[in-house]
Amino acid sequence: MHKGVAFLAVGALVALGFVQTPSASGPEAMTYEVDPVHSTLVFRVTHLGVSAFYGRFNKISGSFETNDGDTGSVAITIDADSIDSNNGKRDGHLRSPDFFSTKQFPTIVFKGDLVKGEGNKYQAKGKLTLRGVTKDVTADLTRIGSANAMGGDRTGFEGSFRIKRSDYGMTWRPEALGDEVTIMFGIEGLHK
Amino acid sequence: MPIPVDVFLEIVPAALVSGAILLFTWRWREQAWRAPLAIGAGFATTFVYALGLPGWMPVDTTRLLLHFAVAAAVLGIVDARLPRPLAWALRLVFSAAVPWLLLRGLPEPPVTAMVVAAAALFVVWMALDWRAQVVDGWAQPLAILITAAAGGQALAAANNGLLGQLSGALAAAVGPLLLFGPLHGRQTLARGGAGVVAVIAAGLWMTGHFFSQNFPLSSACLLAAAPLAATKKRWWAGALVAALLAALAVYLAMHANPVDFGDPYEDYYN
Numbered sequence: 001m002h003k004g005v006a007f008l009a010v011g012a013l014v015a016l017g018f019v020q021t022p023s024a025s026g027p028e029a030m031t032y033e034v035d036p037v038h039s040t041l042v043f044r045v046t047h048l049g050v051s052a053f054y055g056r057f058n059k060i061s062g063s064f065e066t067n068d069g070d071t072g073s074v075a076i077t078i079d080a081d082s083i084d085s086n087n088g089k090r091d092g093h094l095r096s097p098d099f100f101s102t103k104q105f106p107t108i109v110f111k112g113d114l115v116k117g118e119g120n121k122y123q124a125k126g127k128l129t130l131r132g133v134t135k136d137v138t139a140d141l142t143r144i145g146s147a148n149a150m151g152g153d154r155t156g157f158e159g160s161f162r163i164k165r166s167d168y169g170m171t172w173r174p175e176a177l178g179d180e181v182t183i184m185f186g187i188e189g190l191h192k
Numbered sequence: 193m194p195i196p197v198d199v200f201l202e203i204v205p206a207a208l209v210s211g212a213i214l215l216f217t218w219r220w221r222e223q224a225w226r227a228p229l230a231i232g233a234g235f236a237t238t239f240v241y242a243l244g245l246p247g248w249m250p251v252d253t254t255r256l257l258l259h260f261a262v263a264a265a266v267l268g269i270v271d272a273r274l275p276r277p278l279a280w281a282l283r284l285v286f287s288a289a290v291p292w293l294l295l296r297g298l299p300e301p302p303v304t305a306m307v308v309a310a311a312a313l314f315v316v317w318m319a320l321d322w323r324a325q326v327v328d329g330w331a332q333p334l335a336i337l338i339t340a341a342a343g344g345q346a347l348a349a350a351n352n353g354l355l356g357q358l359s360g361a362l363a364a365a366v367g368p369l370l371l372f373g374p375l376h377g378r379q380t381l382a383r384g385g386a387g388v389v390a391v392i393a394a395g396l397w398m399t400g401h402f403f404s405q406n407f408p409l410s411s412a413c414l415l416a417a418a419p420l421a422a423t424k425k426r427w428w429a430g431a432l433v434a435a436l437l438a439a440l441a442v443y444l445a446m447h448a449n450p451v452d453f454g455d456p457y458e459d460y461y462n
Contacts, residue, residue, distance in 0.1 A: 092405040092449065093351040097254040103403050104253060104297050132251030169252050171243060172354055175198065 031065045032155060032189025034076065041078060041185040045165075046178035055085040055094070057108075064114065064189055066155065072114030074124050076187070077107050098172040099165075105131045114141075122157065130168045137161050144186075153191035160184040199357050202242045206361040210234030211368035218372075224272040227369065227385030232265025234365025235358070235392055242357060253297035254403065257358060257395045260290055264391035268384030280318075283387065287314035290391060294398055302402075309398055316416050317390040323420055324382035330373025331427035332381055332419065335434035336366045336389055339418040342438030343393070346415065346445035347400045350407035359396050362389070389419070406448045414441035 039060045047053045059079035066072040080102040083094050095102040112126010122141040127134050141159035148154070164179050165171075213230040220226060239258045246255035267286065271279050291309035295301050324332055340363035348356030366389065373379050381389065397415055400407035414437045421433035 089351070089449070093353070096351045096353075096404045097252070097399065098352065098354045101252060101254070101403060104299070106299060169255075173199070 029065050029067050029072075030153070030155075031063060031192050032153075033192050034060055034062045034064070035154070035188045035190050036060050038156075038188040039186060041183065044182040044184065045180075048176055049178070053085075055083060058082040058084050060185075060187070062110075063192070064157075064187070066114060070116040074110065074112050074114055074126065076110045078109075080106055080108050099170050101131060110137070112137075120144075122159075124159065128163065130163075131170065133168045135163070135167055137163060139183075139185075151190060154188060155191075156186065156188040158184075158186040199242075199353060200360065202357060203238055203360040203364045205241050206234040206238040206364035207367050208234075209237040210365040211371065214368050214372050221372075221379070224380065224383040224385070225269040227379070227381050228265045228268025228271070228388045230368065231362075231365045231385060231388045231392075232261050232268065234368075235261045235361050235388075236265075238361035238364065239358060242361075243354070251297075253294050254354065254399055256293055257392065257399065260293075260391050260395045261388065264388045268387045271387060272383035279383070283317055284314055286387075286391060287311075287317060290394055291398060294395065295402055298402065305402070309394070312416065313390060313394045316394070316420070317387055319420055320386040320390050321382055323422060324380050324386045327422045327424045327430070328380045328382075329427075330370045330379065331424065331430055332422040333366050333369035333373060334427065334431050335422035336381075336419045337363045337370065338431060338434045339415055339438045340366065340393065342418075342435075342442050343396065343415045346411050346438075346442045347396065347404070347407060349442065349445040350400060350404055350411075350449050352400055352404045352407065355396055355400050355404065359393075362392050362396070393419075406445075408444050408448050411441040411445045411448075414438070414444070 036059065041057045041060055042054055043056070044052055044054050057078045057080070059082035060076065061079075062074070062076035064072060064074040064076075080100045081095060083091055083100065083102075085091055085094060094100055097104075100108075109129045110124075110126055111129075112124050115123045115125060117123060120143040122143060124139040124141055126137065128137045139159045139161035141157045144156045144158060146153065146155040160182060162180055162182050165177075165181050166174070166179050210230040210233065213233055214226060217223075217226045217229070236258055239261070243255070243258075246252075246258055250256060264286065267282055271282075274282070288310045290313060291306045295306050295309070320332075340359050344356040344359035344363065346356075347359055369379065369381075369385075393416065397407075397412035401409055401412045418434040418437040418441070421430045421437065423430040
């Protein structure tokens with residue numbers, strides 16, 4: 001008799017939504033579309049071995065998916081033609097086959113997985129396709145925060161990773177520009 | 193974009209290798225295969241020195257210029273031994289293959305441009321070869337050297353340091369023919385040498401126009417026509433016409449890529 005009452009009570013609570021039942025697929029996935037207005041991608045390279053120079057790409061698109069658990073995925077596309085080094089002549093050179101060869105390779109693509117670390121730390125492990133060459137990269141990320149504002153749920157990460165430009169066929173004048181390039185970014189996503 | 197000194201120095205091996213080949217094959221100076229071998233090997237030397245060895249089918253089509261140079265040199269070496277119809281047929285195949293291999297790398301390959309470029313390359317190749325049979329000695333190498341050197345500057349003006357350097361390598365590889373020309377009046381680029389020059393130059397001008405920023409078609413056409421100006425009797429007149437056409441090509445490339453050197457934000461030296 002007591003068992004029957006308890007069963008009915010639990011059944012009623014579940015039906016009313018007071019008790020959360022674990023779903024078969026785990027925590028609900030949240031897909032975010034990159035907000036290009038509030039996302040930034042900057043690169044750093046040394047010049048002549050005497051200074052650090054920073055440039056940026058102005059057009060970023062893509063999406064990422066975060067679970068409440070430990071995993072997710074990322075797919076980011078950068079318009080290579082949107083490179084901006086604060087010098088029109090140099091931008092033209094950076095778009096040429098000496099560097100990004102943007103007429104042949106108009107986009108830079110990163111696709112990978114999000115892996116949660118300690119606290120708000122994450123890693124994005126995946127493949128970067130640049131100038132027709134695809135290589136594994138790992139970016140260290142920090143989740144800045146989440147909010148419901150400006151049209152929906154938003155969340156954002158910042159992070160960085162390093163590549164060697166020669167690995168991607170950019171071998172022009174290694175004595176003038178350093179081989180190692182650091183890419184730093186801040187990505188804000190709007191829940192779809 | 194001015195050509196930096198170190199970039200210029202990487203061009204020198206092309207001249208050294210080309211000159212060494214012409215020197216060590218002097219006993220076969222009547223043979224047509226010497227010029228394509230020297231030019232092809234010289235160009236390839238600077239290419240590999242500056243860029244390293246590319247893969248078999250490089251994703252970056254700029255790297256295909258080495259493949260074109262080697263293949264054209266091989267064809268040039270055997271050209272004089274082939275029956276003329278077969279040699280012409282192979283030139284036709286090459287002329288079609290070069291634009292196709294280059295331009296298929298673009299996201300939307302321009303089919304019409306491929307056909308026009310193939311036809312243009314074949315016509316220039318045949319015309320250059322025909323002129324080489326008329327103009328022996330060093331008048332034609334001089335016109336080619338002027339054109340390739342100016343082409344390097346035009347490409348550099350259009351933000352193409354690498355292509356400019358490779359155009360300089362072509363000039364450097366042709367240069368030793370000027371030195372050996374006076375010693376060997378019947379030196380010729382016919383049946384071999386003209387093909388290597390035509391294929392390398394076509395690869396450079398096409399890559400410059402289709403893959404880089406603002407290398408004008410007019411510059412490419414002028415540079416394609418300039419070596420044809422070489423004449424037998426008045427070598428200086430041919431050289432002058434080639435220089436004028438090449439200079440116009442440089443001017444047009446610079447005009448398409450203006451730099452305000454008074455503006456510190458435009459004062460770009462790489």
